[in-house]
Amino acid sequence: MTISKTILGILLMFCISVTSYSTARPDRVFKIYQFPINQIPRIDGQFSDWEKIPDTYTIGLEELNDTRFGNGTNLDPSDYDIDVKVAWVKGLNRLYFYIDAYDDYWDFDHHALGQDIFELVVDGDLSGGTFINQHNGNKNLLSKNELHYKGHGSHAQNYHIFTPVQNKDWAMVWGNTPWIKEFPHYNSASAFDFEHGESGRLQMEFYITPFDHAAFDGFSKSSVSQLKEDDFIGLAWCILDFDGKGKCEAFMNIAHDTKMIYDASYLCAFRLMPLEPEWQKPIAANWSFLEVDRSSRWIQFKDESQGKIEKWHWDFGDNTNSTEQHPKHIYKQGGTWTVTLTVEGPAGKSIRSKVWDVVTQ
Structure with a gap:
């Protein structure tokens, strides 16, 4: 009896075992709120869509740890404070974010990386492992330049999101796929009333599209992460707080490990939650x-x-x-x-x- 390729493919789907994975902070699983499909958040800088999300989804400064400059968990909200909410919509392979942050000194006049940054890393399929050229296991075979195009940022993506943005793109994508920060793979909006060097409140909302494989030569050669209810994804962020003269005074991150910026095995586990009972x-x-x-x-x-x-x-x-x-x-x-x-x-x-x-x- 001949088994068709279609049937064989279906059988293989049921036979393949689930790959084990590890994450940072294994005792902690964070939640991703599910918006109903008739309430998809608008990226318009108004932020009212986020008010319906219960406080249990808010991830604040108390979850962060300064892992580079030795401040540990003694973070001062009068210096820098932040609340983050993460959401998704069933059927849309996007991750939505809302940031509500206060800084005593917003630094954003630098044309490169010397400014306040919300650095976000996502691993949509929990594949784990290193994803930048400096740490690629094949660097003894290929040059860093070749590895940049072959895999830097392909299975996990790192976004340096500028807060706020001025006279440049909203983010720097660290890797071989700058196209992933272009619409329709992303959209963003923000609101603030401070100048460079002043204190104040920043609100920002945006979405990104996670990729199981993001190819240098574009979307048609890439594979979007398929977000499914109750699944887990790898996710982490850190805050680089610059307070003038190019000085970064903190590296506050949710993974409690600086390796999160280049190794997806050090991201946190986030669960794609079902709808809250009120929407079911x-x-x-x-x-x-x-x-x-x-x-x-x-x-x-x-x-x-x-x-x-x-x-x-x-x-x-x-x-x-x-x-x-x-x-x-x-x-x-x-x-x-x-x-x-x-x-x-x-x-x-x-x-x-x-x-x-x-x-x-």
Whole structure:
């Protein structure tokens, strides 16, 4: 019996074991808030979208540690203070950020890296390991220049985000993929009323697109991280606080290890949270399907309903049905089919039909 490539691929998906991983601060898992799809945050500098997020998602100065200059955990909020919220939207492979920061001396007139920076590192698939050319394990075989193009920033991405930005791009991407900081892979907006050298409050919102593989030669050769509910990603940030004359007086970071800037194994674990209860429907039917083998008209259906489900009823549109949760169905003839799933549970009944999505030949 010959197994088609499609079927073999599906079988392999179920057989591959989950890769183990390590993160910084293994006793701490941070949360990423899920916005409902009808409340996608606007990147407009107004920030009201973030007010609905519970305080339990706020990550403040108390989570940071100065790991370069010896201040440890004795960080002074009158010198620098920050709250960060991270969010996502199911179905959009983007990470949204809100920063609310105070500095007693905002330093942002330098044309290069000598200014206040929010340095963000993301590893969308928890692949871990080094991701910059200086620490590449193949540097004895290839030059740093070659390694820059072959992998610097490919499996994890480092953004030096300028706070605030003036007369330059919003961020420096440390690696071979400057295109990832361009729209539509990112967008940002900020609000502040201070001048260089003054104290004050900065608010900023932005999103980035994480990549399992970001290629030097562009988006078409890259692989976007697929963000899924309850999955974990690697994420960390640090603050470089400059207070004039090119002097960086602090390296405050959430990973509690300076290696976070170049080794994704030293990032923190962040969980992509489900919707908060207030946004969840008590019961809602939904489903998807996969064409396993076109020649035999084999369709695999998957229940994706929300709520406590006790009964399933599938109408495949060809006068056949099933009460399985995830049924396999083989159509006897070609056609365009309206498939309907009805689910029942303690909260009642819900129906979801899809018209002519399923097509057989």
